[in-house]
Amino acid sequence: MKTVLLIVLALVALFIVKLVIARRKFTKQWKQDEDDALQISRKIYESLSLSEKYAFIFVFDIFMKNIRTSVHNLAIAHHQIEFESKALGVTVKDADSFFGAEGMDRGITHSMDILRELKNKNRNISDFLIYRCSTFVEKACGRDRQTGMDCKEISEKLFLRMFTSIGYTEDELDKIVNNPQNLITLFGREKLTQ
Amino acid sequence: MRLLLFLLFLFWLYNYWRFTGKRKYFKKMVIVAEHRDEKFKTEQSALELASAYMEVQRYADAYSIFASVLNKYRNTPNSSDIMGNMEFCKKPLPWSGELRNHKMGYWHNFMLYRFGGSRRVMLSQDIYIATDNFIQYGHL
Numbered sequence: 001m002k003t004v005l006l007i008v009l010a011l012v013a014l015f016i017v018k019l020v021i022a023r024r025k026f027t028k029q030w031k032q033d034e035d036d037a038l039q040i041s042r043k044i045y046e047s048l049s050l051s052e053k054y055a056f057i058f059v060f061d062i063f064m065k066n067i068r069t070s071v072h073n074l075a076i077a078h079h080q081i082e083f084e085s086k087a088l089g090v091t092v093k094d095a096d097s098f099f100g101a102e103g104m105d106r107g108i109t110h111s112m113d114i115l116r117e118l119k120n121k122n123r124n125i126s127d128f129l130i131y132r133c134s135t136f137v138e139k140a141c142g143r144d145r146q147t148g149m150d151c152k153e154i155s156e157k158l159f160l161r162m163f164t165s166i167g168y169t170e171d172e173l174d175k176i177v178n179n180p181q182n183l184i185t186l187f188g189r190e191k192l193t194q
Numbered sequence: 195m196r197l198l199l200f201l202l203f204l205f206w207l208y209n210y211w212r213f214t215g216k217r218k219y220f221k222k223m224v225i226v227a228e229h230r231d232e233k234f235k236t237e238q239s240a241l242e243l244a245s246a247y248m249e250v251q252r253y254a255d256a257y258s259i260f261a262s263v264l265n266k267y268r269n270t271p272n273s274s275d276i277m278g279n280m281e282f283c284k285k286p287l288p289w290s291g292e293l294r295n296h297k298m299g300y301w302h303n304f305m306l307y308r309f310g311g312s313r314r315v316m317l318s319q320d321i322y323i324a325t326d327n328f329i330q331y332g333h334l
Binding site: 097 | 221232
């Protein structure tokens with residue numbers, strides 16, 4: 001009886017060791033990939049001013065609020081926004097309080113003005129923001145608590161209204177969202193789109 | 195003895211309450227300074243923003259702004275103060291290690307008052323008035 005118990009214990013211990021090694025191996029690779037991607041993102045974003053960085057995070061956060069019911073999508077979106085916040089070097093809270101200080105409506109208008117200027121100054125980064133936001137729109141789910149409207153529908157409408165207001169046409173938006181290969185070639189960040 | 199300890203505790207509680215008020219105030223001031231810097235884009239507004247960051251213990255952010263001011267305005271008369279502040283941001287306390295942002299904790303503030311390095315806070319009266327207005331009206 002004692003030997004059987006010892007064998008079982010040894011097998012369990014071996015199994016745990018194997019799990020730990022596999023996990024470490026996996027996370028090491030994953031962390032390395034993420035660090036590489038972070039370095040690339042930091043390089044892209046380094047030319048942005050503080051208010052532009054805040055506008056980026058603010059817009060991401062607006063779209064993230066429309067992801068409500070799917071835990072899986074929410075976790076991905078959270079990770080994404082944390083990643084972007086690390087790359088930009090600003091927090092979601094700071095961005096919210098920056099635009100919130102003017103009152104919500106004026107804050108949104110201000111952020112759109114900043115993005116419009118950015119579009120004229122550096123269109124590639126602006127295109128990249130649109131592509132990133134489109135991934136948040138894809139993940140939108142659930143219903144809005146106050147209006148009962150479908151969050152996906154709200155998100156799509158918001159996306160269209162927001163980016164047409166800064167000077168994009170619907171065709172241009174379609175092109176950016178459906179053909180991200182241009183952006184990937186431009187920024188060399190294929191790891192981020194996985 | 196018990197009464198003395200209780201009074202000491204009350205004194206500490208009062209100080210802690212004062213500190214939380216100060217923390218709230220300077221966090222609002224950071225928002226105001228960020229807006230002013232975006233609007234005016236002058237040396238003074240940048241220095242005020244960096245000083246506000248320094249007050250809320252965001253040393254890494256303050257350092258990068260001081261460095262950018264030195265880079266942008268090479269003949270500034272404030273260069274010695276800016277360099278002093280940069281040194282302070284790198285090592286706010288004698289035992290501080292790397293340059294990083296803190297979360298404006300009570301303990302760090304307590305130590306800073308007693309053992310902190312010398313720095314020059316460059317906040318004008320205007321920014322205090324703007325912060326007071328922001329607090330009073332709830333928006334900028």
